[in-house]
Amino acid sequence: MKRLLRISAVVSATAALAMACGDGSDPAPAPAPAPAPAAPFVAKLIAFNDYHGNLESPGTFGENLNVPSASRPPVGGAEYMAAHVAKLKAQNPLNVVVGAGDSIGASPLVSALFFDEPSIETLNRIGLEFNAVGNHEFDKGSAELLRLQNGGCKTNGGTQDPNSCKGATAGTPVPFEGAKFKWLSANVLSTATGQPLLPAYGTKTFNGVKVAFIGMTLEGTPGIVTPTGVAGLQFRDEADTVNALVPELKAQGIEAIVVLVHEGGFQTGSLSDINGCEGNLAGSAIEGIVNRLDDAVDLVISGHTHAAYNCKLANAKGRQIPVTSASAFGRVLTDVDLTIDPATRDITTARATNRLVVRNDASIPADSTVAGIVTAYKGLVSPIANQVIGAVSAALPNTRVDGACNMPAGDLIADAMLAATQPASFGSAQIAFMNGGGVRNPGFTFPSSTAGEGDGNVTYGEAFTVQPFGNSLVTLTLTAQDLRDVLEEQFAGCHGQVTTATRFMLPSNGFKYTWDGSKACGARIASVTLRNGATTETIVDAAGVVLNPARTYRVTVNNFMADGGDGYSTFLRGTSRLGGAQDIDALTAYMAAFKSPSPPYTWGANANDAGSTRIQRASASANCPTGSNTNP
Amino acid sequence: MLAVVAAAPAARALAPHDAPGGIAPARLRERDALLARAEAALAARKPGEAMPLLERAAQIAHAPDTELAIVRCRMQAGEYRQALSFAAHAAGAHLEETAGAGLYAWLLNAGGQPAIAARLLREAQARNPQDRLLKAVATQLERPWPVASGPLLQAPARMAPYAAPLPGTAVVGSGTLLAGGRVALVPAALVHRGAGLWVRNGLGDTVEARVADQPVAGVARLALSQRLPDPQLPAAARDPFPGSVAMAIEYAPQAAGTPAWPLLRTGFIGAALPVEGERRLGIALPPQAARGGPVLDQRGALVGIAIGDAHGDRLVGIGPLRAALGLWLLPPASASTPVDVDGAYELGLRQSLQLLRRA
Numbered sequence: 001m002k003r004l005l006r007i008s009a010v011v012s013a014t015a016a017l018a019m020a021c022g023d024g025s026d027p028a029p030a031p032a033p034a035p036a037p038a039a040p041f042v043a044k045l046i047a048f049n050d051y052h053g054n055l056e057s058p059g060t061f062g063e064n065l066n067v068p069s070a071s072r073p074p075v076g077g078a079e080y081m082a083a084h085v086a087k088l089k090a091q092n093p094l095n096v097v098v099g100a101g102d103s104i105g106a107s108p109l110v111s112a113l114f115f116d117e118p119s120i121e122t123l124n125r126i127g128l129e130f131n132a133v134g135n136h137e138f139d140k141g142s143a144e145l146l147r148l149q150n151g152g153c154k155t156n157g158g159t160q161d162p163n164s165c166k167g168a169t170a171g172t173p174v175p176f177e178g179a180k181f182k183w184l185s186a187n188v189l190s191t192a193t194g195q196p197l198l199p200a201y202g203t204k205t206f207n208g209v210k211v212a213f214i215g216m217t218l219e220g221t222p223g224i225v226t227p228t229g230v231a232g233l234q235f236r237d238e239a240d241t242v243n244a245l246v247p248e249l250k251a252q253g254i255e256a257i258v259v260l261v262h263e264g265g266f267q268t269g270s271l272s273d274i275n276g277c278e279g280n281l282a283g284s285a286i287e288g289i290v291n292r293l294d295d296a297v298d299l300v301i302s303g304h305t306h307a308a309y310n311c312k313l314a315n316a317k318g319r320q321i322p323v324t325s326a327s328a329f330g331r332v333l334t335d336v337d338l339t340i341d342p343a344t345r346d347i348t349t350a351r352a353t354n355r356l357v358v359r360n361d362a363s364i365p366a367d368s369t370v371a372g373i374v375t376a377y378k379g380l381v382s383p384i385a386n387q388v389i390g391a392v393s394a395a396l397p398n399t400r401v402d403g404a405c406n407m408p409a410g411d412l413i414a415d416a417m418l419a420a421t422q423p424a425s426f427g428s429a430q431i432a433f434m435n436g437g438g439v440r441n442p443g444f445t446f447p448s449s450t451a452g453e454g455d456g457n458v459t460y461g462e463a464f465t466v467q468p469f470g471n472s473l474v475t476l477t478l479t480a481q482d483l484r485d486v487l488e489e490q491f492a493g494c495h496g497q498v499t500t501a502t503r504f505m506l507p508s509n510g511f512k513y514t515w516d517g518s519k520a521c522g523a524r525i526a527s528v529t530l531r532n533g534a535t536t537e538t539i540v541d542a543a544g545v546v547l548n549p550a551r552t553y554r555v556t557v558n559n560f561m562a563d564g565g566d567g568y569s570t571f572l573r574g575t576s577r578l579g580g581a582q583d584i585d586a587l588t589a590y591m592a593a594f595k596s597p598s599p600p601y602t603w604g605a606n607a608n609d610a611g612s613t614r615i616q617r618a619s620a621s622a623n624c625p626t627g628s629n630t631n632p
Numbered sequence: 633m634l635a636v637v638a639a640a641p642a643a644r645a646l647a648p649h650d651a652p653g654g655i656a657p658a659r660l661r662e663r664d665a666l667l668a669r670a671e672a673a674l675a676a677r678k679p680g681e682a683m684p685l686l687e688r689a690a691q692i693a694h695a696p697d698t699e700l701a702i703v704r705c706r707m708q709a710g711e712y713r714q715a716l717s718f719a720a721h722a723a724g725a726h727l728e729e730t731a732g733a734g735l736y737a738w739l740l741n742a743g744g745q746p747a748i749a750a751r752l753l754r755e756a757q758a759r760n761p762q763d764r765l766l767k768a769v770a771t772q773l774e775r776p777w778p779v780a781s782g783p784l785l786q787a788p789a790r791m792a793p794y795a796a797p798l799p800g801t802a803v804v805g806s807g808t809l810l811a812g813g814r815v816a817l818v819p820a821a822l823v824h825r826g827a828g829l830w831v832r833n834g835l836g837d838t839v840e841a842r843v844a845d846q847p848v849a850g851v852a853r854l855a856l857s858q859r860l861p862d863p864q865l866p867a868a869a870r871d872p873f874p875g876s877v878a879m880a881i882e883y884a885p886q887a888a889g890t891p892a893w894p895l896l897r898t899g900f901i902g903a904a905l906p907v908e909g910e911r912r913l914g915i916a917l918p919p920q921a922a923r924g925g926p927v928l929d930q931r932g933a934l935v936g937i938a939i940g941d942a943h944g945d946r947l948v949g950i951g952p953l954r955a956a957l958g959l960w961l962l963p964p965a966s967a968s969t970p971v972d973v974d975g976a977y978e979l980g981l982r983q984s985l986q987l988l989r990r991a
Contacts, residue, residue, distance in 0.1 A: 052721055052725075054717065056713075056717065058714060058717055058718070059711070059714040065684060065687055065688060065691070069680065069683065069684075105724060105725075106720065106721045106722075106723070106724030106725040107720060107721070107724065108716070108717045108720045108721075109716075109720060109740070109745070109748065112720060112724070113748065136724070136725070139724065226727060226759075266655075266691055266692055266693070267691065268659070270688055272687075272688075272691045283655070283656060304694070305694050306690070306694055307691060329721075378972055382898075382972060382973060383744050383745055383746075383747070383898050383973060384877055384898050384973075387898070387899070387900075389900065420873070420874065420875070423904060425904070425908070426873075426904075460877075460900075580873065581873030581874070581875065581876065582873070582876070584875070585873045585874070585875035585876040585877075585900075585901075586873070586874075586875055587875065588875035588876075588877075588900045589873070589874035589875025589900070589901075589902075589903065590875070592875070592900070592902070592903070592914070
């Protein structure tokens with residue numbers, strides 16, 4: 001079937017009225033209306049409710065209470081919600097994803113700590129389009145709900161909250177993108193304006209036929225929400241609100257109407273099958289609402305009770321209409337095939353099935369994008385991330401701070417690599433080199449981050465930002481000649497280095513040399529010394545002569561460099577290799593010596609540096625070479 | 633395992649919070665009966681029996697008493713992650729029932745999130761400044777070693793596992809379960825042959841123990857009279873590197889021998905010590921304890937056990953443990969995916985042990 005879905009803004013006079021109350025509709029530009037097919041067709045509606053920010057699996061769940069615990073599959077989790085929704089959508093290009101409220105609020109820490117922004121971001125990628133407000137959408141007040149709808153960062157007294165707008169880590173836009181779906185609140189009015197806080201309904205067009213989705217919460221919301229959360233709002237009767245909107249929708253030519261309402265009921269008996277309707281929800285709040293609904297309403301997606309059911313209840317005319325609910329926490333999706341008659345523009349049948357969001361079906365793999373977002377937020381919520389590991393006395397950037405190509409952040413990392421591998425059992429290292437490209441932006445900053453660790457303090461999360469690759473340390477044996485060769489190899493086109501890049505490594509404390517970019521490959525390095533306390537050894541003299549070419553040194557690099565990465569092929573000659581700690585572990589361990597009350601790390605203060613920078617340049621140029629020109 | 637003789641505490645009567653109207657009185661009575669049976673099953677340490685009853689109760693009304701019982705049921709079954717997630721919901725959805733906030737804060741603190749627990753507790757107290765339960769929780773969480781006693785052991789917010797009482801014993805330290813649940817490692821300084829010893833995990837399972845052989849590296853091996861459930865924690869391939877992320881799991885020492893959930897704290901392994909395989913622990917734990925609990929890495933693998941003495945806390949790494957105590961029984965760590973602190977705590981509920989000694 002050719003996809004004839006139309007998502008458009010209505011522009012007629014009647015629609016203008018709808019915009020005032022609805023305005024949740026069809027946001028995309030209007031393509032030319034397609035001719036409606038003569039035959040009835042099927043559109044797929046996918047629904048859920050009471051997600052409550054359950055980005056992670058809430059555990060196992062059975063289709064009914066008789067399923068033994070051991071036989072219940074693991075269910076839910078945002079990445080599997082996304083996968084199951086995608087699978088259902090793939091079955092029919094005419095589809096819509098809706099929610100019946102409480103998508104946020106009363107949520108686990110991984111969402112709640114970040115003001116439920118992770119829930120919104122994942123629901124956006126799950127494909128939610130229309131979502132009724134539930135009582136928990138008002139937990140933090142209407143202004144916060146509007147922020148979550150429209151995007152932007154959470155502020156406190158004009159200052160951005162440190163736990164808002166974390167997209168840079170999560171891989172989502174900054175500032176917070178807001179909900180791409182439309183929250184609907186037909187029965188929630190601003191007392192100041194008399195208008196719905198959010199659109200009363202939204203529409204989506206299938207094969208030229210518009211379907212309306214009216215969204216609302218339970219009238220009793222003020223009784224179960226903090227008073228400040230519902231200040232300035234009125235909550236009106238659910239059925240009366242729907243029935244009052246029906247003429248307005250019909251005036252727009254809309255006959256297909258779906259109600260998304262955050263109110264529900266419970267089955268009776270002891271089975272509670274997700275597709276059952278024991279007791280027909282008799283006496284429940286949702287039954288009371290449906291019994292009074294206008295006959296124009298074709299389907300009711302309900303929620304609030306966290307129950308699952310698949311019912312048909314009598315409307316005001318006694319006609320049985322489908323009423324569904326999909327448990328809670330992302331355990332279940334309601335899959336509804338709507339048969340739409342283009343001639344009448346109405347829904348003729350709605351066949352609903354509640355389906356478990358299982359995590360163990362190999363044919364439905366997790367959505368990797370959504371999984372990545374969840375993983376990122378899990379990392380942010382970890383108590384590890386904000387722990388202070390040490391302090392610096394000033395910013396240590398990952399940029400070259402002089403023409404000799406010294407880099408303060410790289411020096412610190414090289415020092416840490418050396419310290420981690422100096423003990424005999426860890427490598428007996430004498431020198432360490434860090435590749436400049438492995439020191440990530442921005443280096444070590446001085447001002448406190450939004451985590452509030454205090455000026456100068458370095459958190460584990462900040463350190464991880466500088467060293468994110470998870471490289472391990474390798475200590476190997478090189479000769480004095482190898483040392484000189486690898487230093488020469490830093491220059492474009494020299495030995496194994498590419499012709500387009502000059503790449504200076506950062507040496508550990510005590511190691512110094514001078515380079516002259518005006519000379520030829522093999523003659524640029526001189527005055528290589530290694531100082532350890534009171535002892536200074538000359539490896540290459542001022543004339544560039546290697547004094548004892550066969551003498552060996554234990555040198556630590558990361559595994560990327562040890563394997564010849566960044567063009568340092570000389571390291572491949574290294575013998576007696578010993579694998580060691582991860583680079584971030586070495587840095588963390590080293591920084592512990594600079595944690596308050598100990599003095600902070602100060603660049604250039606190491607006694608082995610003897611008051612001068614580790615890399616010296618023969619000329620006075622201030623331009624550190626990075627490309628083919630070795631002497632800018 | 634010791635039989636449970638603790639009586640089931642009566643569930644505090646709670647009105648359904650946002651249950652829809654129109655629930656027939658008979659259904660509410662059915663709900664109450666289900667809850668009572670579930671609480672009795674929980675007190676009898678039968679979470680498998682309690683959960684179906686609670687699920688049925690939850691299908692009658694969406695109410696905090698049911699949800700808090702589900703949280704405790706999850707904890708009794710060792711399912712910390714699900715308990716924590718549901719506690720978050722119970723606390724947020726039922727603001728009028730402070731037990732939810734109290735239990736959630738307690739679980740967060742125990743599981744390695746003390747700062748967030750304290751913040752949530754402050755917010756709950758701001759809403760309910762006179763609430764006694766919240767005050768009791770706050771008092772404990774401000775202490776280095778929170779201990780649940782008195783009202784904090786009563787449903788609906790009992791903040792400890794159900795377990796058989798052991799009169800006349802004291803919790804003197806912690807231990808680490810190994811070897812398929814038949815061996816425990818504990819600080820040698822806490823035990824001697826002939827002492828009345830028991831170990832109890834975070835689910836309340838309690839068994840008698842005896843010193844099996846001579847201590848090595850300050851660690852004693854206990855043989856357990858019955859097998860305890862073992863999560864088969866993998867062991868790291870080598871001793872941890874200084875600076876690596878680690879999680880230590882310990883129990884509060886206490887004179888009363890009361891069952892408890894352990895305390896997890898995170899940090900970074902400290903500097904190598906002169907003794908091969910030993911490190912400074914590097915994880916800030918409450919003071920004045922002999923330790924003995926497991927230390928896990930970011931993949932949930934055992935990297936050693938913590939030992940505390942007058943010189944501070946140190947880690948006896950997996951290398952010396954394996955060499956001296958024959959820990960070849962431990963399955964080797966594979967290329968597993970990282971575990972977060974919640975997952976580590978869940979492992980720790982079974983892997984860590986209270987060490988009880990006759991007072």
